[in-house]
Amino acid sequence: MSKNKSWLSPDWPAPAQIRAATTLRTGGFSLPPYASLNPALHVGDDAGTVTQNRQHIRAMLALPAEPVWLAQTHSDQVVDAAIVSGVVSADASFTDQAGVVCAVLTADCLPVLVCSADGQKVAAIHAGWRGLAAGIISKTIAALQTTDVLVWLGPAIGPACFEVGDEVRAAFVAKDPANGAEFTAQGGDKWLADIYGLARRELAALGVSHVYGGGLCTVTDASRFYSFRREPVTGRMASLIWRI
Secondary structure, three states: OEEOOOEEEOOOOOOOOEEEEEEOOOOOOOOOOOOOOOOOOOOOOOHHHHHHHHHHHHHHOOOOOOOEOOEOOOOOOEEEHHHOOOOOEOOEEEEOOOOOOEEEEEOOOEEEEEEEOOOOOEEEEEEOHHHHHHOHHHHHHHHHOOOOEEEEEOOEOOOOOOEEEHHHHHHHHHHOHHHHHHEEEEEOOEEEEOHHHHHHHHHHHHOOOEEEEOOOEOOOOOOOOOOOOOOOOOOOEEEEEEEO
16 A cells, blocks of 8 residues: 555555545644544534645545545445535445546545446445445445456454444344354453454455455554544545546
């Protein structure tokens, strides 16, 4: 994974026309507790400063257009970014059009970036546990109409930090009993969940084998990442993908 002061670039063998990045919390204009590169309008940060951060992200990544920002609700809704008008409620977007930027915002949830092996289609997915359990990854891959894809799992809450209750484990085990292997008992009704492992299992079940990333933890790396679990009032990272 290549590193920059203000963003990460996926370390994956994507086609040459694919561009992708996850912004870090550094290099922007927001004041604490949003310091400093927060592109999220829904977290209480000053709207003018967020707009300034978004403009900075567009310039530093040389984006071909304003990202298609979503109103994320932990759903299984997937939209075609090329035909979105305004801000729509969805947790994933895809496109087969050059110059359209798919984007999701996260601060512990799992950002998943996808491109087809031929470099013609891209998608960005916001996979919190609810969306993941509801099949947001499967629905997005279905929208791409191919499983011949490359997938990058961006920075999310790590398996040593993601404590959940019985209801979360039950939801995933009901979906696939094999998912139980991604939970470690903590005593009582608490478990540690591996959201990266759960995503990989879903992708494997779809026949997707080219999966990269998945080794970062937003909670423990406070210098680079926002974390809602660590700081309930905080900013968000943007994970973006497009083709030129």
